[in-house]
Amino acid sequence: MRMVSLYHCRPGMRLAKSIFSVDGRVLLAKDMELTDTLIRKLEECGVTYVYIQDPLFDDVQAEPTIPDELSAQAVNTIRQLFQMQAQTFQNHIAWNKLVRELENVFESVYREILQNQHTMFCLNQIYTYDAYLYKHCYQVGVYAMVMAVQLGFPKEKVREIALGSFLHDIGKLCIPREIINKPGRLTPQEYEEVQRHTVYGYDILRQKRSFPLLSAHIALQHHERLDGSGYPRKLKGDEIHEYAKMVAVADVYDALTSRRSYRKALLPSVAMEWLYAGSGRQFETRYLAAFRNAIVLYPVGLTVKLSTGERAVVVDNNTSAPQRPIVRIFEDAEGRAVVPYELDLSKALTVQITQVEI
Ligand SMILES: [Fe+2]
Known part of the structure; x- marks a missing residue:
C-alpha cells in the first residue's frame, strides 16, 4: 500500500x-x-x-497500533457522550452507561498499548471531516496514554488520564458553532469565548459523580503552558497538574497533524519539531521525549524524496533511530523508474529525507 x-x-x-x-x-x-x-x-x-x-x-502494510474497529467504536462512544451532553434533558443513567463503555474502550486500548510497547506507535485511520472533534479527543487520549505507559505510570493513573483526555474538549459544545468552525482569524472577543471551553468542560465533568475529578481537571488545564502563556488561569510550572501537561503535548501534536479548515495537516516529523521549539517553555521536555520515542515519525506508505534526488516509499521504521526509516527506492534522480530496492537510512547516514510528498 x-x-x-x-x-x-x-x-x-x-x-x-x-x-x-x-x-x-x-x-x-x-x-x-x-x-x-x-x-x-x-x-x-x-x-x-x-x-x-x-x-x-503490495507487501507493505501500514497497520495501526490499535485496530481500526476498536478506534471506530471509541470515536463513536465519544460522539454519543458529546451529543447526550448537548441535549437539555440530562439522562444520568444513559450517561453513566456511556462512561462505562468509555472505560471498556480504555481497557482495550490499554491492552493494545502494553502489547505494542516496544514497537513504534501509529494511528492512521482515515475519517470524514465531521468526525474531527471526536476523533481528536480519542487520539489525544491514546497519545496521552502512550506517554503515561512510557513513563511507567500505574494503570489507575493511566485510566484517569485516558478518561479526562477522551472528553477534554467537551466544553466546546457550549461555544457557538460559527466561532468553532470559523475559517478566518477570530476577533479578540471570539477568542475569549473559545478559551472558555476549558471552564465549561470542567464544569460539565466535575458534576458527574461517575467521573474522576482529576480527569475533569484535564479539561480545565490542557491549554495552560509552563511559562504562564496559556489559559484560562495562566498557571505556571508546577501549578499545572502533570496530567494536563501531558495532554497539552498530545493535544497540540494531534491538532498539528490533522487537517483544519485554515491549514494543511503537518507530518509527524514536522509537528514534533514544532513542539520541540517550545520545549521547556511551553511543554515539559520529559513528556516530549517520552512521546517522541514512542511514535512513528515517518508513517509507512509515505512517499519521500532523498538527498540523492531519488524517490522512495517508507516501508518500515527503526525503533532505535525513529528519524531514519527503511525506504524502498523506485525512481532515480532523473525521474526514471528503477527496479525497487531497499535502503536502511539508519545505516546509510549520508542520505537524508529532504522532502515528503503528500
Ligand atoms: Fe481544547
Missing part, C-alpha cells in the same frame, strides 16, 4: 484501507475501486489522503 493525497488519486485506483464516517461505520471499504464521483465525494467529506494498493508496495 501507499499513501496518496486525494489530489493525486485517479479513477481505477483501489483503496488499501477503509475510510470511516462520524458514527464509526465504514464509509468506503478496503479494496473499493475509486471513480471520479467517489474521489469528488471524498473531497467534499474533507478527506485529504487515502491508502491505495500498488503492486510495487
Whole structure:
C-alpha cells in the first residue's frame, strides 16, 4: 500500500484501507475501486489522503497500533457522550452507561498499548471531516496514554488520564458553532469565548459523580503552558497538574497533524519539531521525549524524496533511530523508474529525507 493525497488519486485506483464516517461505520471499504464521483465525494467529506494498493508496495502494510474497529467504536462512544451532553434533558443513567463503555474502550486500548510497547506507535485511520472533534479527543487520549505507559505510570493513573483526555474538549459544545468552525482569524472577543471551553468542560465533568475529578481537571488545564502563556488561569510550572501537561503535548501534536479548515495537516516529523521549539517553555521536555520515542515519525506508505534526488516509499521504521526509516527506492534522480530496492537510512547516514510528498 501507499499513501496518496486525494489530489493525486485517479479513477481505477483501489483503496488499501477503509475510510470511516462520524458514527464509526465504514464509509468506503478496503479494496473499493475509486471513480471520479467517489474521489469528488471524498473531497467534499474533507478527506485529504487515502491508502491505495500498488503492486510495487503490495507487501507493505501500514497497520495501526490499535485496530481500526476498536478506534471506530471509541470515536463513536465519544460522539454519543458529546451529543447526550448537548441535549437539555440530562439522562444520568444513559450517561453513566456511556462512561462505562468509555472505560471498556480504555481497557482495550490499554491492552493494545502494553502489547505494542516496544514497537513504534501509529494511528492512521482515515475519517470524514465531521468526525474531527471526536476523533481528536480519542487520539489525544491514546497519545496521552502512550506517554503515561512510557513513563511507567500505574494503570489507575493511566485510566484517569485516558478518561479526562477522551472528553477534554467537551466544553466546546457550549461555544457557538460559527466561532468553532470559523475559517478566518477570530476577533479578540471570539477568542475569549473559545478559551472558555476549558471552564465549561470542567464544569460539565466535575458534576458527574461517575467521573474522576482529576480527569475533569484535564479539561480545565490542557491549554495552560509552563511559562504562564496559556489559559484560562495562566498557571505556571508546577501549578499545572502533570496530567494536563501531558495532554497539552498530545493535544497540540494531534491538532498539528490533522487537517483544519485554515491549514494543511503537518507530518509527524514536522509537528514534533514544532513542539520541540517550545520545549521547556511551553511543554515539559520529559513528556516530549517520552512521546517522541514512542511514535512513528515517518508513517509507512509515505512517499519521500532523498538527498540523492531519488524517490522512495517508507516501508518500515527503526525503533532505535525513529528519524531514519527503511525506504524502498523506485525512481532515480532523473525521474526514471528503477527496479525497487531497499535502503536502511539508519545505516546509510549520508542520505537524508529532504522532502515528503503528500
Ligand atoms: Fe481544547
